[in-house]
Structures are given as C-alpha cells and as structure tokens.
Amino acid sequence: MEEHYKHLYEALSQVDGYIYPNEIDLHWGLMIVLYPYITGLVAGAFILASLERVFNVKVLKPTYGLALLTALAFLLVATLPLVSHLQHPLRAYEIFMTPNPTSAMAIFGFVYLWYLMVVLLLEIWFDYRLDFVLWSKKSKGFKKYFYRIITLGIHDTDAKSAKLDDRLGYFITVLGIPSAFLLHGYVGFIFGSIKANPWWSTVLMPVIFLFSAMVSGIALVMVIYMVVSWVRKVEIDMPCLDTIAKYLFYILIIDFALESLDQIHRIYEAEESFDIIKVLVSGKLNITLFIMQVLLGTVIPLLIIGIFQVYKPDEKIRKAAYFFVGIIVLIGIFFMRWNVVIGGQLFSKSLSGFTSFKAVYSGMEGYLMAAVWLILPLLILTFLLWLMPPWKKLTTHE
C-alpha cells in the first residue's frame, strides 16, 4: 500500500493542467493492454485458418492446423490478465452467474465461452478425432492415455465417419467466422461504448479492433510457421508464406484506412474534446503512436510487402523480410492497444489536463507479469504441437 501511495504521490507531482482528483491513478494498466492484444491474436489466427477451410485458399494448408492451435493456446490465456487485474479476482465467476445484461463487459464472458467451447475446441476436435483414434493405437504412455480419453469414446475409423467429422468441422468453421468477428468486434465495443471517454467513444472502434486483430493474428501465425519450420528443419512452403503475406498486406491496408478515417473524422469535426486529444497525440503518445504504431507497425510493413507484390526478390531475402515484418507488425499492434487503453486514460475527463503513466517491473501489473502472459501461450502452443502435431496428421479435411 505504501508503495502504491508513493507511486501516486509521484504521479501527482507530474500532473499537467487540471485533472479530477480521482483521476491520478490509471485504473487500467498493462494487463488491460494485453487483454485485447491476446484476444485479437486469437481472432486473427482463427480467421487465417478459416481462409483455408471455408474460403478455399488451399495454398494456406500448411498453416491450417498451426493457426488453430495458436488460436487455442492464446485463447486459453486470454482471460488471465483480465482476471488477475481484478481487485477481487475470486469474484470473477459472478460475471457468468449474474451478468448485467446492459454491460458490454458482462456479455464478453459468454462470447468468450462460446468461442472457446463451441467453436475452437469443437473444430479442433473434429479435425483431429480420427487421428486421435489412430494415434492412440500406436502411442505409449501419457500420449496413449490422452488420445484415448480425448476421442470421447468415439473410435470409428471408417470413411463414413471421417466424412461426418469433416462435414461437422466445416459447419463449425463457418459458424466460427462470425464468432471470431463477434469476439473481437466485441472487445472493441467495450471501449467504443464508453461515452465518457472521447478517445474511445467511436463507432469505428469495434471495426478497427477487428481488422487490427486480423493483422496481428496473421502476422503471428506467419512468424510461428517460420519458427516451427526452422525448428523442424523442414523447407518453408514459399507459395504459402507469400500468400499469408499478401493477405497481411490487404488487411493492413484496410486497417490503416479505417484508423486514418477515424483520426481524420476527429480532426475535421474538432469537437469539444479535440483540443486535448491533439495535445495527447502530439505529446504523450507521439512515440507510441507515430513511431511504434504507424511507422514501425504499419508503414514499413506495407512498403516491404507492397514492393514484393510487384518485385519478388530471392526466397532467402523474402523469408528474412517476412520474419522481420511479422515481428514489427506484432509490435505495432501491441502499441495500438497501448495507445487505446493507456492513451484513453492519460487525459482528464475534465478535458483540462493530463496524468502520467509509469509501468513498473514487478507486481501483478508489471512488465514481468506481462511477459509471463505473453510467453505462457507460446509454451502451451509448444506443448500442443508436441501432443498433436498437425504435420503428423494421417487424415486431412477435404
């Protein structure tokens, strides 16, 4: 507590202009930056998988299973930063027990559960069920038990049953696309619906969140696919990688256009809040917005992949460039979330001043904890890839 007060006194001494006295502390810190970031990665990775399965972009096949498992690994972690940031984490279940129907946040719990239980788990299960049966026959130890349990007692291996799995899996994927849109559009709505905050309150917020989610998810799968291929010492499928990059390029253009539209609209309308937002953007957010989000996360990737659309250099160069682009896009989207969540709390609702944000290293809200929440899904993914490697699948959907 003393530490917290010391921190607040320091922030108090750095207040610029006038802020309401209750606004010195930022109530949402790094954990809430991570929450839309991680959820976005899930939605984006899933949509990439759907491109292959529903929209028939067959060249993306090598990344289908990988994208699904990536989505699952991140989805399992998605709510943890959220729950850990609660002042009363043990009461979190109340969101499911007595949800307030008018609250954007309350409905998220159900959207999340729907997505995890109905969409992702079912789709993966249908995709793998036959393999689980076949693998259980030739594995030993833990794997054998796991495969046997996870078949849920359905051991059919004939062609008809495989077809049934395939059809149901396809159906779930079709259902999954609007669900992924819902999942992340919804996260945007949590911010976009706060009329008290002019930086958040825009009808475009859900759409912007959705497209930036796709951008980050696609970039993530692209990077993971390259890393996994290097680790497995197998050749990267270049047509697949080029196609992923192409989609990344198109969706990044849409995302950039939407975000620019949002800003242009603000500038042109120049409502009451515009004066303070102008100072926010050119001052406290100038590095995270202009350098990290726009230049590093958007303009440079667009230039690089854009050039590749007309001029294709050597594979080696392309691989290195895609890897680099993937990483900077991921950094850029992280800072996009940062600019929304932290940026929206730096200025006072009195529109007359600013508080400051200083992230700490230790504690539940610190950088170390944030690193844990970002590394944990990668560990889960590693485990999933060991347990159910998509490249060892004996069956594949049509």
Place this chain on the structure above:
Amino acid sequence: MGTERKINNRRKFFQTSAALVGGTLLYSLIKPFEALSQSKEEATKIAKEDLPLWGMGVDLERCVGCGKCAEACKIENNVPKEPFYFRTWVEQYTVKKDGEVKIESPNGGIGGLKQSVPDEDIFKSFMVPKLCNHCTKAPCVQACPVGATFISPDGVVLVDDTYCIGCSYCIQACPYGARFMNPVTKVADKCTFCYHRITKGLLPACVEACPTDARIFGDLRNKESDLVKFLQENPTQVLKPHLNTHSRVFYNGLSSEVK
C-alpha cells in the same frame, strides 16, 4: 458398427455438451428472478412513487471554497485521507484577464482553497463543488458487468461492496470522475448522499458541514422541499448535459468554463 451408431455417438456427445452449457446459461437467466420466490415483504413493498427521490442543488454563488464539505465527507464515510480518493471535492476556477482558465483543487479543497493568481490578473473566479451526480441514466450502472452498482428505489446510485469484482469499468464509464477504487476495501467507491444518514432523516455530511448553505439536499418528489424551491427560483444546469445522463445534481450559476 454402422452409420446409426456413429450418429448416436455424436448425438450423445452433443446432448451432454448442450446440457452443460444450457445448465450454466439457465442458472444465470434464472438467478435475477430469485427475488420473486422470496419473502412476502418484497410483495408488500412501498410503491416507488411514495418514496422520496433524492437530489442535490448546488448554489455556486454561495460557495466560498472552504473545503469543509470534502473534509466532513472523508471523516463521515471513512474515505482514505490520501489526496487521490474523493467522494466530493471543490474546484476553484480562475478566468484570467488574458482569457486563460486555471482550475485547481489541491487535496480536493480540504483545508480551504487559496487563490494563486495575483488579483490584478483575475477576470473572474468561482468555486464548484463536485460529487456523484446520481444520474437517472447512470453510465456506471449500465457498465457494471455484475450489477454490483445500482440505483436505489429512492434514486441514489450505490455500490454493493460485497459484490463488486473491482474491474474499474464503472470508473471508466463515469464522465464526472466521481468514482475511485478504494485501496482498503478494493471495490469501487463513490458518494452515496450519505445513504446511512438520509435513510434516518439526517442530512448528508457535506450538506450539514457547509457553513454557507451552498448545498441544498432534498426530495425531488416533495414539491414543498427546499430543493424543489431552489430549482423553481433559480435557473439551474447540470454538468455535461450533452451526455444525456439525466443527472440529479443541479447547479445554480454554472459558468461555461466548468467541465
């Protein structure tokens, strides 16, 4: 083996999953109606129209910025004394001759507000006490994911301490900065119009402590109340009317500089 068994297998699997998901959903749907099956007292409860509808008037022409209200509030409601937690506070506005508006509220005005601008530079200066506006369409109540914050039948926005999960969404949703996270109880905290006092016929602590009667507390439904008279006799305004929160704290003499 056969297609039929396969379909049965799937069917069973779907049935079990659906039952699990459905059960949870059903429980959360039924829970809000729990009250219906309870006590008869509920059934005989007084009709809303017979209850008071609490509100407050603030006469800015009377406020001298002594900060006694903010101080009394902290003592009465056990609000942490650190200068980051306020259920009510007083802002001092100073419009300088060059047009610049300076707003200050050191320690919420506790200990009295002092003018930091030299007299000759001042165009005008005034005090504005702030508190929860007890909105009729409260954005905080709309946002709370679990329904821990609610509007009482007599029109006071309250927080259930035993229920709040501490997500801070209500704090983000409040346009007036009237809420804070209590570092001791770890739940959202705010002005209750001193609910424990007003339900016993007493005045809120801030109203009682005000030496100039700048705060007028009363029942908006009682046409004889001081508050209704205040609203009748003065042109009053609410804060941030464009947000359509239908606030129940009314200001007399509110200047356009106030946000």
